[in-house]
Amino acid sequence: MNTLQVGDKAPNFKALDEAGNTVQLSDFAGKKLVVFFYPKASTPGCTNEACNLRDNYEVLKEKGYALIGVSADSAKRQSNFKNKYEFPFPLLADEDKAVINAFGVWGEKKFMGRTYDGIHRKTFVVNEEGVVERVIDKVKTKDHAAQILE
Template identity: 55%
Template structure:
């Protein structure tokens, strides 16, 4: 579980997107950012979540949101994932897990009695001043965009 709370300053991040371009928190100053963390490209839940955000991308951007996804997958994996589903937003390759750790979403998980380290699916809504406005830990992968819009009553 993330140690961050709503009202905290968002940890600075920088990473490489699917095209090898550097993306940083500073790129979103003055904008609202949906920073979502997910376990793996091309898995059912992660694909549903990305497609939900993509299907509502124009609605989200009309409301002033930018969308960025982060996972430990490689930039090449992200490039293929974006091409396959025609995603309109950036995905950051956090292969060294620095951003995942900074946001407290790289954590111990349990599945079928097995313990392992993995990404805890979490979305952070960061306001124009770099403050975490919302943290969504119970992500509805199929309707994530609707879930975000309802959080903000918009």
């Protein structure tokens, strides 16, 4: 797993969101962008994380941040997740893992003694010039907005 590091240029990704709209890095030129990767829509940890960001969305926006959530779920699953919890930010349906691989968050995981490949829960803060400013490796799902703002 070759994860992007602080100082790396963010990849010029292009993917479809939950509604079928094309979202790309250039859409956020001149803005601070939070790209958060999560393993699976509608699971407890991912729901806690996304709801915490939703609940703090206005504060994040006031600080100049735009947000994008990314997982390998289908557009339908992302759409259901977004609608159920009323998320004000797009969720990318990265089924081919192009964005996931570009940021380097796909790799070996261990859970309950089992080893498998999957998405690592990580968040990247990209500055106005498109450079990774911060990488949050240990995401606190119930207090993620505070991690971003610290």
